[in-house]
Amino acid sequence: MSAPRTARERARAELTQAIKDAARRQLGEVGPRALSLRAVARELGMVSSAVYRYFAGIDDLLTALIIDSYNAVGEKAEHADAQAVAADASPTERWLAVCHAVRDWSIEHRHEFELLYGTPIPGYAAPQDTTVAAARMPMTLVGICNAAIENGATYPADRPTVEPSLIADNVAALVDDPSRAFSGRVILAWSGLIGVIGFELFGQYVGVISDYRAYFDYAARATAAELGLP
């Protein structure tokens, strides 16, 4: 993140951002499938070929949006957790705060949610930048577990536990339980919560659930209880 020196670098950074902003704005209207590089260029008063000076193609532009969106939802989660901590919330209360923050963001930015957790764009092989940004949200969930563990919480003894070797070492090292029972279950919780949000947004719950927010609250509570959070 070095400050741009020359006027050209400055203009390049600004235009890159302007293209991303316009793309994100249009994404909110038409969805990832209908996002058009030419339309983005038109909105900025430039010709389509000029955009290729800044992004290798439409997929590259979408990847840039993905990284920003991961950071956006991660920041929301971190902020909600920090607020809960400041209010002396219990682990379960922190868990609920983060879950609802993620769901609120997803509903408000449903097309960005589609970009992150829906059908992946074909020519997209997650680069390192993406995984770092993608980890921010689940990492706040992990942090809540760690705080609970530090205060003496233990994983319920009567529940199935994951085979420790299944969890990648660098991931398991983030959680303070050698048995990796928490690690395995928090990954399942993360997948499940995104699954519930996806089902809500993608219409799978039509005719099944009447109050989405209330059901999500139940889902988050059940998940926290099944993790053994106090």
Add this chain to the structure above:
Amino acid sequence: MSAPRTARERARAELTQAIKDAARRQLGEVGPRALSLRAVARELGMVSSAVYRYFAGIDDLLTALIIDSYNAVGEKAEHADAQAVAADASPTERWLAVCHAVRDWSIEHRHEFELLYGTPIPGYAAPQDTTVAAARMPMTLVGICNAAIENGATYPADRPTVEPSLIADNVAALVDDPSRAFSGRVILAWSGLIGVIGFELFGQYVGVISDYRAYFDYAARATAAELGLP
């Protein structure tokens, strides 16, 4: 399902099926985003405008594929459950059999999975036919719960339960528990399992989990245990 009488009706039924088959074949290669109506027409040696005699547009063609895919995965689930029942399996064993059958199908038909559970296609408002087909898979999960309830299984008393009014009446009526504790949790289980499969297929688990199948097995076991299945 009336048999076609005239030669024209016969040809129409056959061509409709041929178009769907070709589309499904191409879908397996290129994914939903790149599926092209013109390419499908080319493969069948017809001109693109002729396809419009059979499907209103590309979205309509995709919707037809969606219904067939829902039925395909539903049939897989039902068949796996029937086999487990024939082998005198316990509810948990039946649950695992169905879950793995769904995952196996999803991996084998990843682009169809994307069609069903990934980003929805824009001009698509699930018609009645779709919801019936979509319900087949989760209904087998519900059936396993019902069998367990009939044999005396009860929902674990120490877990959070869903507010009964949140579950649509027609859905709640399918499960034999007036408190709707099972209904609420089995919906969560369903969402979570599809979420895990989606995370695996969409690359969210890269660098997180080393053995996808084994982790899914853990996820299914944990879910069965949390439902209180014997």
Add this chain to the structure above:
DNA sequence: TCAGTTTCGAGAGCAGTGCTCTCGCTCATG
């Protein structure tokens, strides 16, 4: 049997897409 109607496939055409290439102009650096 035979006119009239419907159904169908082919073709041309339109507006839009992603992407490539070339051509000058402008800015930055030697």
Add this chain to the structure above:
DNA sequence: CATGAGCGAGAGCACTGCTCTCGAAACTGA
């Protein structure tokens, strides 16, 4: 101040979904 890199504009290619027309084929009822 000159050289080279970066840049925007424009033309062009191959492709997409979709509409329309037209002639041929298949079905219908008298």
